[in-house]
Amino acid sequence: MRILLVEDNQALAEGLSAILKGSGYVVDLVGDGASAEAATAAQGYDLVILDLNLPEMDGLDVLRAMRARQNRSAVMILTARGLPEERVRGLDLGADDYMTKPFDVPEFEARIRVLLRRQAGMRSSVVSHGGVTFDLTSRSFSCNGTPLDIPAREVALLELLFLRMGKVVSKDAIVASLTGFDDDLSANAIEQYVSRLRKRLVPHGLTVKTARGIGYYLEAVGTAS
Amino acid sequence: MRILLVEDNQALAEGLSAILKGSGYVVDLVGDGASAEAATAAQGYDLVILDLNLPEMDGLDVLRAMRARQNRSAVMILTARGLPEERVRGLDLGADDYMTKPFDVPEFEARIRVLLRRQAGMRSSVVSHGGVTFDLTSRSFSCNGTPLDIPAREVALLELLFLRMGKVVSKDAIVASLTGFDDDLSANAIEQYVSRLRKRLVPHGLTVKTARGIGYYLEAVGTAS
DNA sequence: ATTATTCGTGCGCATACTTCTGGTCGAGGA
DNA sequence: TCCTCGACCAGAAGTATGCGCACGAATAAT
Numbered sequence: 001m002r003i004l005l006v007e008d009n010q011a012l013a014e015g016l017s018a019i020l021k022g023s024g025y026v027v028d029l030v031g032d033g034a035s036a037e038a039a040t041a042a043q044g045y046d047l048v049i050l051d052l053n054l055p056e057m058d059g060l061d062v063l064r065a066m067r068a069r070q071n072r073s074a075v076m077i078l079t080a081r082g083l084p085e086e087r088v089r090g091l092d093l094g095a096d097d098y099m100t101k102p103f104d105v106p107e108f109e110a111r112i113r114v115l116l117r118r119q120a121g122m123r124s125s126v127v128s129h130g131g132v133t134f135d136l137t138s139r140s141f142s143c144n145g146t147p148l149d150i151p152a153r154e155v156a157l158l159e160l161l162f163l164r165m166g167k168v169v170s171k172d173a174i175v176a177s178l179t180g181f182d183d184d185l186s187a188n189a190i191e192q193y194v195s196r197l198r199k200r201l202v203p204h205g206l207t208v209k210t211a212r213g214i215g216y217y218l219e220a221v222g223t224a225s
Numbered sequence: 226m227r228i229l230l231v232e233d234n235q236a237l238a239e240g241l242s243a244i245l246k247g248s249g250y251v252v253d254l255v256g257d258g259a260s261a262e263a264a265t266a267a268q269g270y271d272l273v274i275l276d277l278n279l280p281e282m283d284g285l286d287v288l289r290a291m292r293a294r295q296n297r298s299a300v301m302i303l304t305a306r307g308l309p310e311e312r313v314r315g316l317d318l319g320a321d322d323y324m325t326k327p328f329d330v331p332e333f334e335a336r337i338r339v340l341l342r343r344q345a346g347m348r349s350s351v352v353s354h355g356g357v358t359f360d361l362t363s364r365s366f367s368c369n370g371t372p373l374d375i376p377a378r379e380v381a382l383l384e385l386l387f388l389r390m391g392k393v394v395s396k397d398a399i400v401a402s403l404t405g406f407d408d409d410l411s412a413n414a415i416e417q418y419v420s421r422l423r424k425r426l427v428p429h430g431l432t433v434k435t436a437r438g439i440g441y442y443l444e445a446v447g448t449a450s
Numbered sequence: 451a452t453t454a455t456t457c458g459t460g461c462g463c464a465t466a467c468t469t470c471t472g473g474t475c476g477a478g479g480a
Numbered sequence: 481t482c483c484t485c486g487a488c489c490a491g492a493a494g495t496a497t498g499c500g501c502a503c504g505a506a507t508a509a510t
Contacts, residue, residue: 067349084329091335092362094349097322104309110316118321118343121297140393140439147393151467152438189469191488210487212477376456414458416498437467437497 001116002026002043006036006062007051007078016049023109033057040066045073046119047112052079052090060093067094074115078103127163130205130220134162143204150200153178157193158201161208161218170215226341226384227251227268227402231261231287232276232303241274248334249364249377253405258282265291268401270298271344272337277304277315285318292319299340303328338362345388352388355430355445359387368429375425378403382418383426386433386443395440 003020007013008031020027028043030036033054040048040062048066052059063075075095079086082100090098096118097111125136133142139155141148141162150158156178160169171190179185194216198208209219228245232238233256245252253268255261258279265273265287273291277284288300300322302315307325315323321343322336342350342361350361358367364380366373366387375383381403385394396415404410419433419441426432434444 070348072348084332087329088331088335091332091339092350096339096343104312106313107309107316110313114316114321135392138393138395138398138440140395140436142392145391147391147434147436147442149436153468155439186470187486188471188488191486192469195488212486378457411459412497413460413499417458417500419498420500435498437465 001046002028003112004028004030004036004039004043004045004048004073006030006033006049006054006059008032008054009051019105019109020112023112031055033059033062036062037065040071040073041069047074047076047115049076049078049112050095052077052081060090063090063093063095074119076111076115129162129165129218132162132204132206134159148200148204154193154197154200157190158197158218161216165218168211168215168217172215174215226271226381227253227405228337229253229255229261229264229268229270229273229298231255231258231274231279231284233257233279234276244330244334245337248337249381251381251403251405256280258284258287261287262290265296265298266294269398271402272299272301272340274301274303274337275320277302277306277311285315288315288318288320299344301336301340347388354387354390354443357387357429357431359384373425373429379418379422379425382415383422383443386441390443393436393440393442397440399440 001024003025005013005017005020005027007016007029010031013029013031017027017029028039028045030039031054033056036048036050036054037057039045050059050063054062059077059079063077066073066075076097076099077087077090077095078099078101080101087098087100096115099108099111127134127136131143132148134140135142139159141150141155141158157174160174160177171187174190175185175187178190194208194210201207205221207219207221208216210216226249228250230238230242230245230252232241232254235256238254238256242252242254253264253270255264256279258281261273261275261279262282264270275284275288279287284302284304288302291298291300300320302312302320302323303326304311304315304323305326312323312325321340324333324336338350338361342348347361352359352361356368357373359365360367364384366375366380366383382399385399385402396412399415400410400412403415419435423433430446432444432446433441435441
């Protein structure tokens, strides 16, 4: 975890830096807006701790510039000025948290943990094989960002195979997974879906292989056994 | 955007609920820990605002249970107790922010905006696709600087699609995001909004594509697959 | 209070997804 | 080699789903 600390007050800077390093973070320290600009442009930080009261360039300008550059780092603002409207501005400019000096050090550390935890946990629940991606939450497939237009029933089947990539799924298991209690499905229907899926998957480098008498499994083309 | 407010003080609950609804959020309100448990288990909320001082079950237990259930909703803790060590505990248990009563309402709103935009994976307060821009602060759309006049319900829908540009949003997710406990929405209503939105978006180079049986997604016209 | 939007539902139509029937192909076994 | 059985495909009928229209109810604006 790499943190950039932007603070012009020498004493405070050293103190915070020591605290952060003590918690096991890698800390870079700069004392003015221009240096902060340069550092954030050059390095990808997980977190930027930003004092607003900087010489020359205002801290909010640094933040604004970062966001304009599409910089995704988490930002915590640290300042002596405690005006509520000032805070609102900072937060709306893209800061993730805002603390007013003097502050409680344990709380400071806790809030940093929160920001870093969030930063790390932003990965969404998706599974990829080759160029194809499956989003568990929306139950939809996409290829290079563009959604694949596949009928619901085929999605259900593909999902089953996709999540067990390379493993054979028995026909019974497929039927059980696609139907509820009351309704049933002829074995032929499944073969039908498989057939359609095969055609659909050709451009995306996937094939449905058949395990005769047992079931089906998914495979990336060119990965012949 | 759907928010769960957990607060037992009737007056405060109504007040906050009014503020949030005024900002265009869908708000569900519960008054005790058990209800909060049930609600978070049943529904996916974008944000949970949690008072610690609850009858029967402590707010922190609710939070702990949520996280144990892998619930990823953002959580803001709200309390009268201001002990720093108390805050640290809350934050380390998986809360994303912590405010002490009494608090400044504009700052409260700003922090909520922060949590929601971070939840959506956004680092700054405006998102653009093509010529259209969405301002998360005012929750309004504009095209080349001129605001687009869109009804509230359609804004809510467009916001959902816009923030997940190109990704399929399931119809269920749309309904969940647009309705609270008491009211419900027919599937037809959504199709209706989509229909209206489509007409509105034509001049601005955006189209709502439909993933039959699954949901909808937004796409820039001319970016056909 | 009156008017103008906005909101939500029911209905009919069109589309395309599902499912089955029946027939051809290919793999293994006798 | 031939025979049998499962796998695959094509076509067609049935059916669910999405779409737009039009109308009444709710809400906001004047």
